[in-house]
Amino acid sequence: MSDINLKLAALSAGIKLNSSRAINEIKMLDIVPSTGYKNATIHNRIRISSTKLEKKTFKNMKEYLQYLNFYLNAAKENGSALIVFPQLCYLFPLTITSGGDAILKNITDIDFKNLKDYLINFEATIGQSLYEFYLNVFRTFAKEYQMAIAAGSAIVFENGKYYNRSFMFNENGDIIGTQDKLFLTEYEKRLGLTCGGEINVIKTSVGNISILNDNDCLFFETAKIAKQQGADIILSSHFSQNQRMNEKFHEALIWRCDEQSIYGIESSYKIDNIKTQASLIAPSKLTKDMSGVLSFGEAANSHTFSLNLSKLNQFDSYSSDKNQTLYKDYSKFVYFD
Amino acid sequence: MNSKRKTVVTVVKPFQAPSYDADIVVFSDETPYYGDESAIEHIYHCVKYSKEHHIYTVSCRFEKDFYLMQCVISPEGKIIGVQGATHLNLSYRGKFNNYSEINVFDTPIGKFFIAVDSDIFHPEVARIATSKGADFIIASRFMNLINDSNYRACVGSENASASNGIYVLDVTEFGARFITPFQNNCIRKSKIEPKFDKKYYIDFEMLKKENIFNMLNSNKLIFQKYIDILER
Numbered sequence: 001m002s003d004i005n006l007k008l009a010a011l012s013a014g015i016k017l018n019s020s021r022a023i024n025e026i027k028m029l030d031i032v033p034s035t036g037y038k039n040a041t042i043h044n045r046i047r048i049s050s051t052k053l054e055k056k057t058f059k060n061m062k063e064y065l066q067y068l069n070f071y072l073n074a075a076k077e078n079g080s081a082l083i084v085f086p087q088l089c090y091l092f093p094l095t096i097t098s099g100g101d102a103i104l105k106n107i108t109d110i111d112f113k114n115l116k117d118y119l120i121n122f123e124a125t126i127g128q129s130l131y132e133f134y135l136n137v138f139r140t141f142a143k144e145y146q147m148a149i150a151a152g153s154a155i156v157f158e159n160g161k162y163y164n165r166s167f168m169f170n171e172n173g174d175i176i177g178t179q180d181k182l183f184l185t186e187y188e189k190r191l192g193l194t195c196g197g198e199i200n201v202i203k204t205s206v207g208n209i210s211i212l213n214d215n216d217c218l219f220f221e222t223a224k225i226a227k228q229q230g231a232d233i234i235l236s237s238h239f240s241q242n243q244r245m246n247e248k249f250h251e252a253l254i255w256r257c258d259e260q261s262i263y264g265i266e267s268s269y270k271i272d273n274i275k276t277q278a279s280l281i282a283p284s285k286l287t288k289d290m291s292g293v294l295s296f297g298e299a300a301n302s303h304t305f306s307l308n309l310s311k312l313n314q315f316d317s318y319s320s321d322k323n324q325t326l327y328k329d330y331s332k333f334v335y336f337d
Numbered sequence: 338m339n340s341k342r343k344t345v346v347t348v349v350k351p352f353q354a355p356s357y358d359a360d361i362v363v364f365s366d367e368t369p370y371y372g373d374e375s376a377i378e379h380i381y382h383c384v385k386y387s388k389e390h391h392i393y394t395v396s397c398r399f400e401k402d403f404y405l406m407q408c409v410i411s412p413e414g415k416i417i418g419v420q421g422a423t424h425l426n427l428s429y430r431g432k433f434n435n436y437s438e439i440n441v442f443d444t445p446i447g448k449f450f451i452a453v454d455s456d457i458f459h460p461e462v463a464r465i466a467t468s469k470g471a472d473f474i475i476a477s478r479f480m481n482l483i484n485d486s487n488y489r490a491c492v493g494s495e496n497a498s499a500s501n502g503i504y505v506l507d508v509t510e511f512g513a514r515f516i517t518p519f520q521n522n523c524i525r526k527s528k529i530e531p532k533f534d535k536k537y538y539i540d541f542e543m544l545k546k547e548n549i550f551n552m553l554n555s556n557k558l559i560f561q562k563y564i565d566i567l568e569r
Contacts, residue, residue, distance in 0.1 A: 182559055183552055195556040199563065215552060220460035220500060221560050221567055228566045248499070255496040259460055284492060292492070321424040325437045327461055327568045334468045335560040335567070 003106070003118070005099030006125040012098040013129035016061060019136035025065050026140045031073075033146035036081030037171045037205055046206045046307045048233075049075035049083040050267045050278035054300035057095035057104075064093050065137070071302045072145055078304035081206045082148040084278075086237035086267040087166060087181075087213045089152035090134035097126065107191075116192035123157050131156065135167070135175075143173035148204050150211065150235050152267075153181070161194040166211040166235075168202045177202030182222060183215035185239070199225045207232035207263075207309050212256070214238055217249055223256035232309050237267040243274045250279075254292035257281045261312050270300040280305035285314065344446045344539040346475075346506055348513040351397060352386055356536055360446040361393035365533065367510045369479040370398035370405055380408060380416070388414035393444065395451060395475055405433045407451050407477060409442050418442050422453040423462055429454070441469040447539060452476040452497070457507070463497035467550075473504035473539050480509045502549045504539050513537075518544070 015021075039045040051071050058064040075083040091108065094100040106112050107122060131154050138151040153166040164181035180196025181188065199222060202209045210226035210233070217223070217236050226234060234256060238249040250266065257264040264281030279296035287294050297303030347359040355362040371379045376399035387394040387410040394410045404421035411417050421436025422429070439462065441450050450466035450473075457463070457476035466474060476494050491514060494507035498516040505516040512531040553560075560567060 182556055184555070195559070197559060197562070199559065218500065218549070219553065220464070220496075221563075225563045225566050228569060251495070251499065255460075255492065255500070258492055259458075259496070321426070321430065321435070321455070321459075322569070323423050323435045323437065323459075323461075324568060326423050326435070326439070326465070329437060330439065330465045330468075331564055331568050334465055335557060335564060337557075 003103070003121060005102045005106075006121050008099040009094065009097040009103055010125035010129070013126055013133075016096045016098075017093060017129050017133040018061075019133055022061060022065065022133060022137050023140050025062055026069075026137070026144060029065070029069055029144075031069075031141075031144040032076070033144070034076040034080060036076070036079050037146055037148075039079055040081040040205045045079075046309065047078060047080045047304055048206055048265055048280075048307060049078060049080040049302040049304040050265045050280070050297075051083065051085050051302050052268050052270055052276060052278040052297065052300050053086055053089060054270045056092070057101055058093065059096075061093075061096055064096055067092075068137070068141065072141055072147070072149075074302040075304060076145055076147060078302070080147060080302075080304050081171075082150065082204060083302060084150040084235050084237075084265050084267045085152040086269055087153040087164065087239055088155075090130065090154040093133060093137075094126070094130060108187075110187040110190060115190045119155070119162060119191050123155075123162075127155070127157065130154075138167070138169055139173040139175075142169040142171060146171045148206065150209070150267075152237070153213070155191070155193070162192060163196060164188055164193055164213075165196075166213065168204065168209065168211070170204065176204065177209075179211040181213060181216060183218070185214050187239070199229070201226055201229040201231045206307070209233045209235060211235045214240070214249060217252045217256055220256065220259055223260045223262065227260040227262050231262060232312060233263045233265060233307070235265050235267070238276075239269075241271060241274070246274060246276055250277075253281050254284075258284050258292055261314075263307055263309075263312070265305070266296075278303040280307070283312070283314075286311055342541055344473075344541075346473075346515075346537045346539060347534055348506070348508050348537075349533050352382060353533065355390055355392055356534055359392060359536060361395065361449075362390070363395040363475055363477060363506065363508050363513075364397050365508050365510060365512060366397040366479075368397065370400055373400050375399075376401060380410075383408070383410050384414045384416070386410075387412055393446060395477065398453060398477065398479070400433070403432075403434045404436050405429060405453055406436070407453050409451070411444070417444070420451040420453055422456055424456050424459045426455040439465045439469060441466055441471045443470070447472045447541065449473045449475060452478075454478045455493075457497055457505070458493035460496060460500060463501050463503075463505075467501035467503055471503060472541060472544055473506065474498075476505055476507045478507075478509055480511065500549065502544065504537075504544075506537060 156165040210231040268276035391412040450471040498505040515537040
């Protein structure tokens, strides 16, 4: 039996999550486009903003759009060509709908009974409306700001399976790439999600980007595959409510960037009593204290970083040697049964 | 073959007496490596040391047949195996060849691997060693050749430990660091300790490396799909 809140939310979605209304509301914000795209493509000055999002509930659509606009505007003011949002931020507009607060609480609760069944009911009621609303809102903002947006992720139902799919919009509002989560967290397993089957590198105006969230960053293999396919930057965010897990993923991103000579952009959520940040990670040789962290921000805001991709080509005396004979001899042993 | 619940590892200056209850000793040496001729004498002394103290001994680095190597000697004074550097730092290229085997020493005190010199900075090495059953890695390297910060020098061993769920003992000429895997502790960016004859405990009950490999196995297909890239 479907949750009553899901039914209420589905009934109210026609008005409260109406894409046409959202597009009109965004256009009424009188957005001035960012110069970031021009700076990146003509002057080779790359600025990327990453968000530390404050989790909020919203009374109405206008409030939600103004909330997103706060982060986007800050990125624009700093001349960013790309802004990065953390994964699963598509769930926030749920609170605009009737019963949405309860739905958001349930669907993000790892201990919720029968989470898998709840997702099925979610998808059958409010899921599709929420998904379309999310795509249309970010598409429109990307176009208005003329700024690429890594729009976090959404739970997508496709061919009978659920995926945690990240989306990249270009400055024209087109979806230019996606990435399904490769290694599921405990929460995602309980939701009944399916692992992704590809590691995609998305070509953008600021460089080639790979999205490796949570556990995807724990394995050097994923970053190596991304780098070998041309990635310059890894985007990563964590959905964990646990300090130790957040530290773990933060450290893992530092190691990946160091091993593969690649930049990392970390986005996050503001969570009470847990230290999180939006940060720019680089190979340690490029950072003053060799810590791997070039810059970071802890306030709930957009934090803007400047990148110089040419520095990634600097020679590393530790890690530049390769032993392909070794890798070939042992690859079957490690990766095949 | 491992019959112990805990193994005691210690680091000393070459041929200093170890703690009475240590199971395995690693030498912290100020020599980058022993050349071909002095290597034989060094190993001879290691064998004598092992027998005298009835302890497993990890030798210092030495040159043999154009490889940079280390060997392990049993308490009975037998050389139970060797491991060569599979990757070379800049100053060693042209001087040594890349070794192409990963040998995990299977002993009554546990299964371990010796990451020679800069091997600890290459994640492929620790992954293969752990896949072959290693519970702990002894990373033995000479830091002075390349000017580097303490943090940068520690990244490889922390990465190897957390990424594979195993213990890593990181030994340089300045001392040692002992890294326990993520599953048990948060990573601490501790410094190399210039204390010798300190005891480090490998607790086999605490090892939960199956977690990381369970996760890896949950989507092994993704690595199989890109195997040609992983072999580069």
